[in-house]
Each structure stands twice: as C-alpha cells, then as structure tokens.
Amino acid sequence: MEKQGLRYVRYADDFSIYTKSEHSARKIGNNIFMFLRDxxxxxxxxxxxxxxKPVNFTILGYSFVPTYVxxxxxKYQLVVSAKSWKSIREKMKTITRKTTPMTFDERIRKIKETSEGWLNYFRMASIQGKLKDIDGWVRNRLRYCIWHNWKKPERKRKNxxxxxxxxxxxxQWSRxxxxxxxxxxSPILGTTITIAKLRKRGYEAMLSYYEKVAPHLNEPLYTRPVRTVV
Known part of the structure; x- marks a missing residue:
C-alpha cells in the first residue's frame, strides 16, 4: 500500500484506507479484497x-466531522467517538462517586491518572468544547463528595x-x-470550593492538560478523507 501511495491506518489485523473519491475507493477495495482472499x-x-463516508466511520476511538471553511x-477534523466519550465519563463517575471508599487525595490521584492516559491517547482530536463540559461536571462531583463527607449540619456550618x-x-445552607x-x-460551593482551592489539592482540569499535549492547537489538524475503504 505504501508503494502505491495509499493513505491508510493499521492496527493489529484491522486497517482502513482513505481515498478522495468513491470511485477510487471501490477500485482499491476490490483489489484489496481479491488480494486478501486469493x-x-x-x-x-x-x-x-x-x-x-468519514462521518459514518470510527477507528480506534476516533471519529471524523466535516469542517466548514x-x-x-x-476536509475533515478528528474528534473523539461517542463511545469513547461515554467510556471516560463512566470512569470519572466511578472515581467521583460519593459512596466510593476513597480519600479525597486518592480521588484526585485517580482522576489525574485516568484523564492523562485518556488525553495522551486522544491528543490529536479537537475536543476543547466537550472537555470544558466534562471538567465542570467533574468539579461539581468533587464538591458533592466534599459536602457528603462533612455529613452533619454543624460540621457543614463550621466548614x-x-x-x-x-x-x-x-x-441556612448547612440546614x-x-x-x-x-x-x-449551587453558588455556595462554587464560590467557596473554587478551582484554585481544588488545584492546591492537586486537581488539574482535563482541558488544562490537553492544552499541554495537543500538538495542533495553534494549527488545527485537518484530514482529507472523502471515502473510507475496508
């Protein structure tokens, strides 16, 4: 495939080839099928x-969306597939579940390990907007864990x-x-258990880490597949 100048992605026994037209896709696809079979x-x-078409295709957790320039x-842009988004939300939900027997520092460490591993893998995708949403959701879940840990009204009042x-x-809020x-x-915890205070405990937003490792933020990464083969 390299000798023929084809653009392709291979992982284990799966691979996909990218072409500029449906006609080319069918021609190359037939040749590949016959070669593998015969x-x-x-x-x-x-x-x-x-x-x-790229919009109907996912590979290794990535999807494609058209860009409008x-x-x-x-032209298409790499994004994270819906299945992969669901997976990271489920992992974060488990880590930040208030009843999970875990100290706050352990939660922060688990969040860091999980998010950094996930973002290192998906650093090529354009995902800033969704990361902002998931970061806000995770922070609120951390605040919920803190509030739940305070337990009694009097302890809540003092804290x-x-x-x-x-x-x-x-x-009033403690009762x-x-x-x-x-x-x-609510604002009562959003303005007291602030992002700055969470950072002091070791928390780092996914978006913040993504901005460190994503190679394409200054020059948006585009890809040109029009049809996907095999």
Whole structure:
C-alpha cells in the first residue's frame, strides 16, 4: 500500500484506507479484497468491511466531522467517538462517586491518572468544547463528595464559615433541604470550593492538560478523507 501511495491506518489485523473519491475507493477495495482472499487466503469480515463516508466511520476511538471553511471542500477534523466519550465519563463517575471508599487525595490521584492516559491517547482530536463540559461536571462531583463527607449540619456550618461564608448564610445552607447534588452545583460551593482551592489539592482540569499535549492547537489538524475503504 505504501508503494502505491495509499493513505491508510493499521492496527493489529484491522486497517482502513482513505481515498478522495468513491470511485477510487471501490477500485482499491476490490483489489484489496481479491488480494486478501486469493493471494493470502485470509477470511474477510463482510459486516465490518465496506466503503463508508468519514462521518459514518470510527477507528480506534476516533471519529471524523466535516469542517466548514470558505472555499474549501472535502476536509475533515478528528474528534473523539461517542463511545469513547461515554467510556471516560463512566470512569470519572466511578472515581467521583460519593459512596466510593476513597480519600479525597486518592480521588484526585485517580482522576489525574485516568484523564492523562485518556488525553495522551486522544491528543490529536479537537475536543476543547466537550472537555470544558466534562471538567465542570467533574468539579461539581468533587464538591458533592466534599459536602457528603462533612455529613452533619454543624460540621457543614463550621466548614462553610472557614471558607468565608457569613455566619447566618452558613447556618441556612448547612440546614438546607436541597439535595447534595443540587448544593454541589449551587453558588455556595462554587464560590467557596473554587478551582484554585481544588488545584492546591492537586486537581488539574482535563482541558488544562490537553492544552499541554495537543500538538495542533495553534494549527488545527485537518484530514482529507472523502471515502473510507475496508
């Protein structure tokens, strides 16, 4: 494939070839199928094999979305697949579950290990917007863990006062009938258990780490597949 100048991605026994037109895709696909079947005598999974547009294709957790640039057509951007987003959210949800027997420092360490591993793998994708959303969600879950750990109203009151909340307001919030998750998302914790305070405990937002490792933030990474083969 390299000798023929084809653009392809291979992982183990899976591979995909990228072409500029459906006609080229069909021609190359037929040649590849015959070579694998007749020359190498390898079985071909017909359900997984075929010709697809990039928007209907995922590979190794990545997907493609078209980019809309004036005067340019046929360009696509790498993004993270829906399945991969669901996977990282489930992992973060498990780590930040308030009933999970884990100290706060252990949670922070687990978040760091999980997010850095995931972002190192997906650093080529354009995902800033979704990372902002997941970061806010994770921070609120951490606040919920802290609120839950304070347990008794009197302890909540004292801790709120230590964080700078006025005495009367601290009393009201410590006796609030609102659910813990609602309080975690409220200004009372957002303005006291701030991002800066979480950072002092070792927390780093996924977006912050991504901006360190993503190679394409200054020059957006585009790819040009029009049809996907095999």
């Amino acid at each position: 020359k190498l005598r390898l079985p071909i999974n017909r359900e997984k094999s075929g010709i697809r 004036k005067g340019e057509k046929g 709120l006062i230590r964080l700078g909340v006025e005495i009367e307001m601290a009393y 609030s009938r609102m659910g813990g998750w609602a309080i975690a998302q």
